[in-house]
Amino acid sequence: MMADIDSAARPTIGGGFRLQWEPAQGTHVLLYPEGIVRLSRSAAAILTRCDGQRTVANIVADIERAYSASGLSSDVCAFIQLALEHNWVELGS
Amino acid sequence: MSEPVAADSPTPGPPLWLLLELTYRCPLHCVFCYNPTDFGSVGRELETGEWLRVLEEARALGSVQLGLSGGEPLVRDDLETIVAAARRLGFYSNLITSGVGLTEPRLEALKEAGLDHIQLSFQDSTRRMNDFLSSTRTFELKSRVAELIRKYRYPMVLNVVLHRLNIDHVGDILEMAERMGAEYVELANTQYYGWAWRNRGQLLPSRDQLRRAEEVTARFRERVGSRMRIFFVVPDYFETRPKPCMNGLGRIFLGIAPDGIALPCQAARMLPGLTFPSVRETSIRSIWYDSPAFNRYRGEAWMKEPCRSCPERGRDFGGCRCQAYLLTGDAANADPVCDLSPHHHLVTGAVNRAEQDIAATPRAQPLVFRDHRESGARE
Numbered sequence: 319m320m321a322d323i324d325s326a327a328r329p330t331i332g333g334g335f336r337l338q339w340e341p342a343q344g345t346h347v348l349l350y351p352e353g354i355v356r357l358s359r360s361a362a363a364i365l366t367r368c369d370g371q372r373t374v375a376n377i378v379a380d381i382e383r384a385y386s387a388s389g390l391s392s393d394v395c396a397f398i399q400l401a402l403e404h405n406w407v408e409l410g411s
Numbered sequence: 412m413s414e415p416v417a418a419d420s421p422t423p424g425p426p427l428w429l430l431l432e433l434t435y436r437c438p439l440h441c442v443f444c445y446n447p448t449d450f451g452s453v454g455r456e457l458e459t460g461e462w463l464r465v466l467e468e469a470r471a472l473g474s475v476q477l478g479l480s481g482g483e484p485l486v487r488d489d490l491e492t493i494v495a496a497a498r499r500l501g502f503y504s505n506l507i508t509s510g511v512g513l514t515e516p517r518l519e520a521l522k523e524a525g526l527d528h529i530q531l532s533f534q535d536s537t538r539r540m541n542d543f544l545s546s547t548r549t550f551e552l553k554s555r556v557a558e559l560i561r562k563y564r565y566p567m568v569l570n571v572v573l574h575r576l577n578i579d580h581v582g583d584i585l586e587m588a589e590r591m592g593a594e595y596v597e598l599a600n601t602q603y604y605g606w607a608w609r610n611r612g613q614l615l616p617s618r619d620q621l622r623r624a625e626e627v628t629a630r631f632r633e634r635v636g637s638r639m640r641i642f643f644v645v646p647d648y649f650e651t652r653p654k655p656c657m658n659g660l661g662r663i664f665l666g667i668a669p670d671g672i673a674l675p676c677q678a679a680r681m682l683p684g685l686t687f688p689s690v691r692e693t694s695i696r697s698i699w700y701d702s703p704a705f706n707r708y709r710g711e712a713w714m715k716e717p718c719r720s721c722p723e724r725g726r727d728f729g730g731c732r733c734q735a736y737l738l739t740g741d742a743a744n745a746d747p748v749c750d751l752s753p754h755h756h757l758v759t760g761a762v763n764r765a766e767q768d769i770a771a772t773p774r775a776q777p778l779v780f781r782d783h784r785e786s787g788a789r790e
Contacts, residue, residue, distance in 0.1 A: 333564075333566075334527075334528070334566055336503060336527065338501060340473065340475060342425050342471075342472065342473030343425070343473060347475065349475065349476065349503035349527075350503075351503075351505055351527070351528040351530075351566070351568065352428075352476060352478075352505055352528075353476070354427060354475060354476060354503075
C-alpha cells in the first residue's frame with residue numbers, strides 16, 4: 319500500500335540533486351553525482367513546482383490550471399511518491 | 412586512414428559526460444594508477460583560459476556532467492576558477508580527489524564556487540603497501556578531510572581501489588569507512604591500464620581472495636543496512652562477459668588530458684594508429700563529431716567476429732578497446748574478458764599465473780611505483 323502524501327506538505331528538490339533545463343536536449347533533467355535523469359514533460363511540470371513554497375495541494379491546483387484539466391490529484395501524488403522514493407524530492411511541512 | 416561512421420550508427424548524441432584530467436601531477440605514487448606510464452613526457456598543461464574555453468564549447472554541445480580529475484586536481488591553483496565557470500555554465504561538477512591539499516580554505520572556496528560533489532579516493536600515500544592500513548598519517552589526513560566534507564554538507568563518498576595486497580583487508584577498510592562517516596563506498600577492483608598494467612602480475616588477486624572479500628562485504632552490508640551503501644566492482648578479469656566500456660567509445664564520454672588531447676576514454680591514448688586531436692587546434696564540436704579518432708570505434712562496422720554477429724554486441728559494445736589492444740595486440744578484437752573470444756585464455760592464464768605466484772612467493776618482482784623519474788620526465 320502506498321502511504322498517502324499530506325496535501326499540506328511542501329516538497330522541495332532533494333539534497334545533491336539539481337533540476338535544470340537542458341537546451342541541447344530540449345528536456346528538463348535531474349542531475350546527481352555522476353548521473354542524469356531525463357524528465358518527461360509531466361514529470362518536469364511537477365518537479366519545477368517542488369520549490370519548498372508550494373504545498374502538494376497548491377501544485378495539484380497549479381497543474382490543473384496550467385493544463386485546463388481536473389482530477390489530476392492522484393496522478394500528481396503518485397509521481398511525488400515515486401520522486402520521494404528516489405530522493406528526488408524531500409518533504410518540508 | 413579514417414573510416415566513415417558506420418551506416419548503422421545514428422548521429423552520435425552529445426558528450427554528456429566531460430572529464431577534465433587537469434594535471435598528471437600528483438603527490439601520491441599509486442602502483443594501480445591508470446595514468447599513462449610516460450606521463451612525464453606529456454606536453455605542457457592547458458592554461459586556465461584554455462580549460463574555460465573547453466568548458467564553454469562542451470557545454471554548448473550538451474555536456475552536463477563534469478568530472479575534475481588528474482593526477483590530483485587540487486595541485487592546480489585555478490581549480491576554484493574552473494569550478495566557478497562550470498557552475499555558471501550549468502555543469503554538475505564532481506571533484507575526484509585523494510584529499511591531499513584539501514584544506515578548509517580551499518574547500519570553502521570550492522563550495523562557494525558551486526562545486527556539487529566530492530569523491531574521496533583512499534590510496535596509499537606511502538611506499539609501504541602492506542602497512543598502508545596502519546599508516547597513521549594517511550588515516551589522519553583522510554579523517555580530517557572526511558570531517559571537512561561533512562562540515563560543508565557534501566555526501567561522504569569514498570572510493571577504494573582493491574588489489575592483491577589490500578583485498579584481504581576489506582573488512583578493516585569498511586570499518587574505517589564507517590568510522591569516517593562514509594555514506595557511499597565504492598570498492599573498485601583495479602583495472603589493468605597504465606601503471607596497473609605494468610604491475611599486473613603483482614596486483615591481480617586470486618579467485619579465493621575475491622570470493623572472501625565479497626563474503627565480508629555482504630556480511631558488512633547486512634550489518635550496516637542503508638546507513639552506508641557499498642558498491643563492490645568485480646574485476647573484469649574474473650568475468651565471462653566484458654564491461655560495456657564507456658558505454659561504447661564516442662557515445663557519451665569525452666575526456667581531455669592535461670595537455671589538451673581529447674580522448675574517448677582516459678586510457679585510449681595508448682591505442683595505436685589513431686591521432687587524437689588537441690583542443691588547442693580543433694573545436695570540441697569538430698573533435699566529437701568529425702575526428703577519425705572519435706569515429707573509429709563508433710557503431711559496429713569496426714567489429715570482428717565473434718562480436719560482429721553476437722546478439723550481445725548492442726549491450727557491451729565488444730568490451731574495452733584498450734584491453735583488447737593490450738592483451739591481443741589488436742584493438743578491434745573482442746575484449747578477451749569475454750569467454751567467446753578466441754583470446755580468453757590470455758585472461759584466465761593471467762589469473763592462473765597470479766594464483767601460482769601467490770601460492771609460491773608473495774613478491775616475485777619489485778613493484779613499480781608511479782613516479783616522475785620512471786615516467787620519462789626530463790630532469
